[in-house]
Amino acid sequence: xxxxxxxxxxxxxxxxxxxxxxxxxxxxxxxxxxxxxxxxxxxxxxxxxxxxxxxxxxxxxxxxxxxxxxxxxxxxxxxxxxxxxxxxxxxxxxxxxxxxxxxxxxxxxxxxxxxxxxxxxxxxxxxxxxxxxxxxxxxxxxxxxxxxxxxxxxxxxxxxxxxxxxxxxxxxxxxxxxxxxxxxxxxxxxxxxxxxxxxxxxxxxxxxxxxxxxxxxxxxxxxxxxxxxxxxxxxxxxxxxxxxxxxxxxxxxxxxxxxxxxxxxxxxxxxxxxxxxxxxxxxxxxxxxxxxxxxxxxxxxxxxxxxxxxxxxxxxxxxxxxxxxxxxxxxxxxxxxxxxxxxxxxxxxxxxxxxxxxxxxxxxxxxxxxxxxxxxxxxxxxxxxxxxxxxxxxx
Amino acid sequence: xxxxxxxxxxxxxxxxxxxxxxxxxxxxxxxxxxxxxxxxxxxxxxxxxxxxxxxxxxxxxxxxxxxxxxxxxxxxxxxxxxxxxxxxxxxxxxxxxxxxxxxxxxxxxxxxxxxxxxxxxxxxxxxxxxxxxxxxxxxxxxxxxxxxxxxxxxxxxxxxxxxxxxxxxxxxxxx
Numbered sequence: 354x355x356x357x358x359x360x361x362x363x364x365x366x367x368x369x370x371x372x373x374x375x376x377x378x379x380x381x382x383x384x385x386x387x388x389x390x391x392x393x394x395x396x397x398x399x400x401x402x403x404x405x406x407x408x409x410x411x412x413x414x415x416x417x418x419x420x421x422x423x424x425x426x427x428x429x430x431x432x433x434x435x436x437x438x439x440x441x442x443x444x445x446x447x448x449x450x451x452x453x454x455x456x457x458x459x460x461x462x463x464x465x466x467x468x469x470x471x472x473x474x475x476x477x478x479x480x481x482x483x484x485x486x487x488x489x490x491x492x493x494x495x496x497x498x499x500x501x502x503x504x505x506x507x508x509x510x511x512x513x514x515x516x517x518x519x520x521x522x523x524x525x526x527x528x529x530x531x532x533x534x535x536x537x538x539x540x541x542x543x544x545x546x547x548x549x550x551x552x553x554x555x556x557x558x559x560x561x562x563x564x565x566x567x568x569x570x571x572x573x574x575x576x577x578x579x580x581x582x583x584x585x586x587x588x589x590x591x592x593x594x595x596x597x598x599x600x601x602x603x604x605x606x607x608x609x610x611x612x613x614x615x616x617x618x619x620x621x622x623x624x625x626x627x628x629x630x631x632x633x634x635x636x637x638x639x640x641x642x643x644x645x646x647x648x649x650x651x652x653x654x655x656x657x658x659x660x661x662x663x664x665x666x667x668x669x670x671x672x673x674x675x676x677x678x679x680x681x682x683x684x685x686x687x688x689x690x691x692x693x694x695x696x697x698x699x700x701x702x703x704x705x706x707x708x709x710x711x712x713x714x715x716x717x718x719x720x721x722x723x724x725x726x727x728x729x730x731x732x733x734x735x736x737x738x739x740x741x742x743x744x745x746x747x748x
Numbered sequence: 749x750x751x752x753x754x755x756x757x758x759x760x761x762x763x764x765x766x767x768x769x770x771x772x773x774x775x776x777x778x779x780x781x782x783x784x785x786x787x788x789x790x791x792x793x794x795x796x797x798x799x800x801x802x803x804x805x806x807x808x809x810x811x812x813x814x815x816x817x818x819x820x821x822x823x824x825x826x827x828x829x830x831x832x833x834x835x836x837x838x839x840x841x842x843x844x845x846x847x848x849x850x851x852x853x854x855x856x857x858x859x860x861x862x863x864x865x866x867x868x869x870x871x872x873x874x875x876x877x878x879x880x881x882x883x884x885x886x887x888x889x890x891x892x893x894x895x896x897x898x899x900x901x902x903x904x905x906x907x908x909x910x911x912x913x914x915x916x917x918x919x920x921x922x923x
Contacts, residue, residue, distance in 0.1 A: 357898065358906040367878045367908075370856035370863070374770035376783055381765055384787050388761070388794050643780070 379544040379557045379570070386553040386572035387650070387659055479710040481564075481719045481740035486641045489726060489733040492693035497682055499701040499722060504675045504741060505631045508703075511668040514713035516567060521545050521556045524664070528571060530554040551575035556664060559709035564640040566707035566714050567664035576656050586620055586653055588612040595622035595649040598657045607647055622649045626663060628705040628716055635718070637705045642721055642736030645707075668716065674743040681720060681741060696726035696735045706738065717742065754802045757794060764808060765790070767879040768815050774863060774875040775819040785822050789815045809885040812876055816889055862911045870904035877901055 485493065516524070525531065525547035534548040543558040553572040559565065596606045607624035614620055624647035627634035637645040650659040704721045707714050722737040768789055773782040793800075793814050800810060863874055869890065876886045887897040 358902040358909075360905050360909055363905055363909055363912070364878070366856070366859055367863075367874065370859045371767075371770045371774070371875065371878045373856055374773050374860070375766055376769045376786065377779065380769075380783055381762075384765070384790060385758070385761060387787065388790060641778075641780075 377560075377563075379546075379555050382546055382553075382555055383570050383572070383661075386555075386570075386574060389553075389572075389574045479708050479715065480742075481706050481708055481717050481738065482640075483740065484564075484640050484642075484738045485735065486737075487696070487726070487733050487735040489694065489696075489728050489735070491728065493726065493735070494693040494695045495698060495737065496695055497698045497701075497722060499699050499724070501678055501681055501701050501720070502703050504678075504681075504703070507672040507674050508631055508718040508741065509629070509670040510673045510718070510742070511628070511670045511716040512713060513566065513666045513668045513716070515558055515709075516556075516664065516666060518545070522547070524556065524569070525549075525554040528552060528554060530571075559707065559714050561709040562640065564638075564706045564708060565645075566709065566716075567666060568662065569664045570659065570661040572659050573657070576658055586651075586655055588620070590655060591620035591622055591651060594651055594655045594657065598649060598651075598660075619650065619652045622651075623647070624649075630703060630705065630718060635703050635705050637707070637716070638721055638738070639706075640738070642723065642738060675718075675741050676743050680743075681739060694726050694728045696724060696733075698722040698724040698735070698737060700724065703741070704738075754800070755807070757797050760793075760797075760807050760811070761790060764811050767808075768811055771812060771815055771875045771879050772819060774860065774871065775816075776822065781822065785815075785818050789818045792818070805888060806885065808880060809888055812879070812881060812885075813889050816872065858915065859908075859912070862908055862915070865911070866904055866907060870900055870907065873897055873901050874904045874908075 485495075487493070522531075522533065522545075525545075528549075529552040530547035530549035532548055534546040534553070543560075545556050547554045547556075551574055553574050555570045557568045557570075559567055591612045592610050595610065599606045609625060611623045611625075612620050613623060623644075626637045626645040626647065628637050629635075639645060645663065647662045648660070649657055650661075651657045700723045701720055704719055705716050706719045708717050718741050720739045720741050722739065724735050726733050726735055765786070769782060769786045772785045772789065773779070776782050776785060789811065793811055796814075800807070805813075863871060866874065872890050873886055876889055877883070881889065883897050883901070884894050886901075887894045890897065
């Protein structure tokens with residue numbers, strides 16, 4: 354062996370870099386709960402009840418009944434939004450928002466309502482940060498060729514407050530997970546976990562960095578063991594299963610579901626979250642420009658094991674003045690060193706983003722600009738989020 | 749969790765979740781995709797654990813092998829790579845990540861970006877080596893001889909050092 358370059362300092366930095374690369378808070382327990390949901394039921398029951406041979410079948414029936422009762426409770430009290438594993442936001446878009454209007458879901462958990470919030474709570478909203486998302490890491494010269502949507506003179510902004518510990522506990526308790534469970538090392542004070550018979554709930558507070566509001570994840574930890582599927586799960590079957598699951602529990606079935614993956618590995622049915630903008634519903638996105646979803650996850654045999662998404666919180670809206678088109682076209686370039694690569698933004702649409710601040714947050718309108726760039730012999734996608742409210746309205 | 753013993757799966761899970769995530773993240777770059785793939789890794793491992801034979805290798809090497817295959821599958825399916833978020837405007841005030849964690853992330857961000865630009869094989873070897881595997885185990889995961897893996901590792905180190913120096917020189921120039 355020769356040419357064995359030694360660089361202890363660099364190796365120390367690499368150790369630190371990999372050691373500090375961690376999943377988001379709450380992920381460890383969410384995944385573990387999902388794994389427990391996949392555990393053969395007989396094995397679980399034997400663990401719990403000492404392996405008595407006649408117990409498992411009885412426990413199966415009881416466990417499923419508890420799950421169903423708990424989830425029906427959730428339904429009737431207005432819970433039940435999920436989102437992608439890294440995203441969230443309330444589906445309620447105003448104190449008078451209408452369920453199902455324009456495809457938007459509107460569910461309000463009474464235990465989380467905020468009657469004392471109103472327009473007077475506004476006046477100091479934070480500004481949506483301008484973000485650029487792309488896998489290209491060099492400098493960029495952004496060029497906007499997309500026609501901008503015609504914006505009204507004002508758009509609604511919705512305020513919410515971060516739920517208290519008692520409210521989160523009530524939310525979990527009403528859904529069958531009344532006992533607070535130990536937090537894992539990966540969790541922070543921003544995440545709270547509850548456990549109950551057949552149900553495990555984690556609530557994570559707003560994430561200002563990722564433009565995500567309060568999120569919850571409900572795992573059903575008692576479901577039948579995996580059965581060999583006669584045929585791979587199709588997208589249409591997954592959609593039907595998700596809709597049936599939501600309907601069975603009296604949860605609203607949002608419009609425009611999309612299916613991710615599918616087949617023998619299972620599927621996730623994604624329902625995009627929409628916010629009541631002007632003149633109609635507007636999709637909500639996160640800091641990377643990805644849509645925020647209600648998400649129903651199921652195994653390859655179609656058995657649903659997780660519903661996740663934005664925590665239902667009451668919001669109250671107020672109109673804010675929008676920027677001029679000329680101001681919106683002032684898209685900043687990125688500051689990375691080296692030569693700048695021109696990126697053409699060819700599409701623009703109105704979206705909403707959750708901006709956490711001041712013990713709560715705001716659903717604030719923004720423009721999502723998308724396009725592509727050519728560099729290093731490859732094509733990169735690019736997404737840029739720019740605020741649309743007049744900067745004088747934010748501080 | 750040395751070879752020859754078979755710990756409870758939860759012990760394996762708690763021990764390796766962060767490392768598997770860090771490996772997957774280094775291969776994919778994107779947080780959400782890394783979480784999806786990490787989930788798939790542990791689901792597959794969980795379902796296969798009853799059949800796992802410790803004598804065939806350490807649990808860590810076994811998990812990283814599953815993770816590597818999952819990343820390759822993901823690349824084949826998705827055909828796309830890392831997405832990074834760069835914030836140009838003011839961040840929302842207050843509730844950002846805890847200070848220490850944020851500082852640490854900032855400190856290592858540039859280095860991880862350079863790692864992400866390494867050739868696939870070098871990137872895998874650097875990640876596996878710095879996530880606790882010995883050279884022999886790394887060779888078992890990525891294929892090839894132990895000597896060849898060592899050579900690739902040291903070449904990757906040299907390439908990273910050169911890239912770091914170039915980046916620092918560039919940062920010192922006026923823009």
